[in-house]
Amino acid sequence: MPALPPHLAMISLEFFLQQCLIGVTNGALIALVAMGYSMVYGIIGLINFAHGDLIMLGACLALSLVGASGLVDAGPTATWWGVVLLLLACGLFCGTLNMAVDRFIYKPLRNASKLAPLVSAIGVSFIFMNVGLFWLGPADRSFPELVPPTNLFSGDTLQFTYQDLLVVVVVVLLMVALSVLVRSTRLGRAMRAVSQDPTAAALVGVDVDRVIAATFFIGGALGGAASVIYSLYIKTIGFQMGFQNGLYAFTAAVLGGIGSIPGAVVGGLVIGLVRSLASAYVGERWTGAIVFAILIVILVFRPEGLLGRRTREKV
Amino acid sequence: MCYRFLSEVVRYCCSEGLSRSTCVVRKRILQRVTIHKPPRWELMCRVMILPIITVGLLAGCRPADPTRVKIVSSLPRTGSAKQQTDTIVRGIRMAIEEAQNKAGPFHIEYLDLDDSTAAAGQWTSEAEAANARRAMQDPDVCVYIGTFNSGAAKVSMPILNLGDLMMISPANTAVGLTKPGLGAPGEPEVYRPTGRMNYMRVVPADDLQGPLAADWAAKRGVKGVYILDDNEVYGKGVADLFDERCREIGIEVLGHDSIDSRAQEFKSLMASVKAAKPDLVYFGGTTQSKGGQLAKDMSSAGVEAMLMVPDGCREQVFIDSAGASNLEGRCFVTFGGLPPEKLTGKGLEFVERYKEKYGDVPEAYAVYGYEAACVAIEAIRRAGSKDRRAIADAALAIRDFKGALGNWGFDENGDTTMQTLTVSVVKNGRFEFEEILEADRKNNALEADADGGKSNQ
Numbered sequence: 065m066p067a068l069p070p071h072l073a074m075i076s077l078e079f080f081l082q083q084c085l086i087g088v089t090n091g092a093l094i095a096l097v098a099m100g101y102s103m104v105y106g107i108i109g110l111i112n113f114a115h116g117d118l119i120m121l122g123a124c125l126a127l128s129l130v131g132a133s134g135l136v137d138a139g140p141t142a143t144w145w146g147v148v149l150l151l152l153a154c155g156l157f158c159g160t161l162n163m164a165v166d167r168f169i170y171k172p173l174r175n176a177s178k179l180a181p182l183v184s185a186i187g188v189s190f191i192f193m194n195v196g197l198f199w200l201g202p203a204d205r206s207f208p209e210l211v212p213p214t215n216l217f218s219g220d221t222l223q224f225t226y227q228d229l230l231v232v233v234v235v236v237l238l239m240v241a242l243s244v245l246v247r248s249t250r251l252g253r254a255m256r257a258v259s260q261d262p263t264a265a266a267l268v269g270v271d272v273d274r275v276i277a278a279t280f281f282i283g284g285a286l287g288g289a290a291s292v293i294y295s296l297y298i299k300t301i302g303f304q305m306g307f308q309n310g311l312y313a314f315t316a317a318v319l320g321g322i323g324s325i326p327g328a329v330v331g332g333l334v335i336g337l338v339r340s341l342a343s344a345y346v347g348e349r350w351t352g353a354i355v356f357a358i359l360i361v362i363l364v365f366r367p368e369g370l371l372g373r374r375t376r377e378k379v
Numbered sequence: 380m381c382y383r384f385l386s387e388v389v390r391y392c393c394s395e396g397l398s399r400s401t402c403v404v405r406k407r408i409l410q411r412v413t414i415h416k417p418p419r420w421e422l423m424c425r426v427m428i429l430p431i432i433t434v435g436l437l438a439g440c441r442p443a444d445p446t447r448v449k450i451v452s453s454l455p456r457t458g459s460a461k462q463q464t465d466t467i468v469r470g471i472r473m474a475i476e477e478a479q480n481k482a483g484p485f486h487i488e489y490l491d492l493d494d495s496t497a498a499a500g501q502w503t504s505e506a507e508a509a510n511a512r513r514a515m516q517d518p519d520v521c522v523y524i525g526t527f528n529s530g531a532a533k534v535s536m537p538i539l540n541l542g543d544l545m546m547i548s549p550a551n552t553a554v555g556l557t558k559p560g561l562g563a564p565g566e567p568e569v570y571r572p573t574g575r576m577n578y579m580r581v582v583p584a585d586d587l588q589g590p591l592a593a594d595w596a597a598k599r600g601v602k603g604v605y606i607l608d609d610n611e612v613y614g615k616g617v618a619d620l621f622d623e624r625c626r627e628i629g630i631e632v633l634g635h636d637s638i639d640s641r642a643q644e645f646k647s648l649m650a651s652v653k654a655a656k657p658d659l660v661y662f663g664g665t666t667q668s669k670g671g672q673l674a675k676d677m678s679s680a681g682v683e684a685m686l687m688v689p690d691g692c693r694e695q696v697f698i699d700s701a702g703a704s705n706l707e708g709r710c711f712v713t714f715g716g717l718p719p720e721k722l723t724g725k726g727l728e729f730v731e732r733y734k735e736k737y738g739d740v741p742e743a744y745a746v747y748g749y750e751a752a753c754v755a756i757e758a759i760r761r762a763g764s765k766d767r768r769a770i771a772d773a774a775l776a777i778r779d780f781k782g783a784l785g786n787w788g789f790d791e792n793g794d795t796t797m798q799t800l801t802v803s804v805v806k807n808g809r810f811e812f813e814e815i816l817e818a819d820r821k822n823n824a825l826e827a828d829a830d831g832g833k834s835n836q
Binding site for chain 1: 636679681
């Protein structure tokens, strides 16, 4: 195929597909973060502002682990296993941390007004950010390229690398696992019960505190997985990344209907696609404005979000 | 009078600040106030005037030490610019040490101020304004070395101008700060509320850097460029000048886009860049405005073009943040003046002493910090007094300075007469000198402009 002149290259089908691929990959990452928000909101109605910064701490741990283990110089097979181990380690770390925060900060405020845990979450976010500042230093840090950026498509027109594939695969696996957990396990049923009515759930013998702690652990573990994926995909981490991360993910959660897991995924994909297409066809500097304009329009016509339901069933 | 003024202010505040729950009270107060209240702007003025008078009185009261002068610097000392500013500050300290802490009859004291915050990770206008005010209010401060970022200079220049405090920058390159007609409308007069000059810089400005970079690209056989900038004073300024020159000499500009420097990745943007098939991508910006991330995403999107960046990225942190392999052999950086390893004479001596003292090669801007401090000391010596106006005038009158950068002087705008630019390339994870670009044509054009301006007056 002859090369198109530059102004026509923008309207070719390949270009559109390429932008969609980038949008879906970015969107998957946003969705993964958004699921963590949605889990916690679904069960106790708390917008966990510290979630983005929790991911930042997970990324700090990932960087330290990679540095300490010498994974950079290991062979390809060892690297893949290393990535799996990183996912597990960071998931465990973030899950435990999130559960500890719930135990020591949100739990004592369970019966306080809604604003008290919300403000505490903002406080936790600042504490995390300062821990990250000590851990990483004030400058952005480069994350080593563990997964090779080899193109999966032959030819030069479409670019979809192992790194992109990793994002999509991990997000899909986690989403399926989470749906199965919520729909068809004992814990999932307990979670749905607590989300609908904590008092009634307690009356029928559900240990509400334990279920909430488990939810925080799962939400945090998702955040830990997101931190590894983020580090491998974006390859730059900094102590401030939590805010921007949290902003888009929270937007995605609201867009899809906060409290709903499929909603978070749909919201993330929509935001990812809108961002990449806006960057391609309108201009990079307008992407933020366009994303939030669309959010406002959707919320005006569907205040409960794309997949949100008006009922009290949230998880 | 005073009582009435205060009570008015209190009432005004009450009427604005009370919550809805005390609505009735608020309404009553409002009814009363609306009868007596002067227009809002007048009140605002009064509120503003009070602290200014107080501060003025306090500053006037403090006795100055007749045997001591202070030199302050205001640079981003936290965040990723720290590595670069560390070496600038070392340069300043070395200059002061070599003068044995003396400038004429005065003992020099040096104060290293930070215009960045850890939370922002880079310079903030609040911190820069606070530094400028602090320097202004201390009668011992005679020279203000700064800033690193051109945007920060825009904040402190008008403040320092009111006190005629000499401000000398080791790193600002945005053209509008000094050069009439090249920057935004009203520049540079907006930075000089008194109409007098107090600002100068030892580094060549972007009217050299942008166009010469374009000329260099043309010489390398570049046919099409894609230009990106970070939408800041410095980055957008140099990118616009590059853009202009490209169009003049017939390089096709395939796209010009501003990035959001808070964004986390630029993968979609890089797909657009790739589709436009440029020979060279130019990024007007700094390491702090995501230069490294751009290079990374460029590489992972499979863009094979050369990458060119201005001096804001000429620091080791840029290579570290981008990943050396993404820049290897294809990233070119322009820099006003000579890189440390190419300096001769006094400059070479400086680099040798620096290595000896700190056991490390200085970053590119270290020698500019050194030179700025030398000029400052020289100006204080020539003025022979602590009169700020006299010191600024003495500095601006320097026409022939034999320093570490060679022989140079200030022109009528407070710019250096030095017209050398160098291009370096990233090799083996470090910047390596590539070639010197001399600005003969540009130099002549500038002189012609200056002459034209004079004859018009």
